[in-house]
Amino acid sequence: MSIEVMIVDDSAVVRQVLSGLLNGAQGIVVTHAVANPLLAIERMKTQWPDVIVLDVEMPRMDGITFLRKIMAERPTPVVICSTLTEKGAQTSMDALAAGAVAIITKPRLDLKQFLHDSADELVSAVRAAAGANVRRLAGRAAAPPQPTVKHNADVILPPAEGRAVLQTTERVVALGTSTGGTQxxxxxxxxxxxxxxxxxxxQHMPEKFTAAFAARLDSVCQISVKEAANNDRVVPGRALIAPGGKHMLLRRTGAYYFVEVVDGPLVNRHRPSVDVLFRSVARCAGANALGVIMTGMGDDGAAGLLEMLKAGARTLAQDEASCVVYGMPKEAVKRGGVEKTLPLNQIYREILQQLASFHH
Structure with a gap:
């Protein structure tokens, strides 16, 4: 059974290149490549795709309107193809809020070269989308293909030695997410x-996108949410989101925590990487931390969560039924780093529990 993909993009070059890359991947077939949502709607009357790769910035009917229409009619996994710009980031946030599963980005120039370079990412996104639990019911996520070379967190920092010194009672919560994580x-x-x-x-996300995502969350949350900058302090009532394209590490000086935002190689094919953050939390917060791994494709964070557990932290995974893609949590459970598995709607209670348990 092949994954049937429909591409909706107003650029003929993009349609051609994406079709070539996807048709070249095992188990994926592009059944239609059309220039706009109106043509897509026509085609979908006779043949409904398994996955839609959708450009969100199109004339006539924009991608978001189309996406909302599909989600209302018949929820289908959608991978957003967006330009790497502030405007593209904003539109993509709307798309994720409307139910898109993943985002891949494309530049304005030298499209062919770029798309070939990110062929793996595109193919992985389509495979993850095909296995995604769009209704978030108990769907089985397809295991993503394992890439050949993968750095682990060693390329950024060495593992924790022994337990972190307990000279502070400040609690820290570290969250790691990927596909389906924005929702x-x-x-x-x-x-x-x-x-x-x-x-x-x-949250695995391209650069420029994390700022828009943080701003969106900040506007709907009681706590303050911001895209992390180097040396930002970690304080109660505030969430810091690692900027796309950089790694984020927790550091401590005396009794307070701050983040370091650094460059470096991709870890587990990602920058930011959950493993890098979790390892840094294991090293400097130890038993004062809670690690939470949520929906996402692949295994980033599984090793780091186990390191946190060994350093005395509490650890938690989102359960399969509430995950869009049960990849990262599944791997973390498999490696023995998860103390407790909970549905998404109960995770916030655990976070508050952390506060309570240390205010004796």
Missing amino acids: ALEEVLTALPRVCPGIVIV
């Missing part, structure tokens, strides 16, 4: 009251 994070963070532990987050 999941919104659900967790909007449920938190203004008084809650400091939170550090890695």
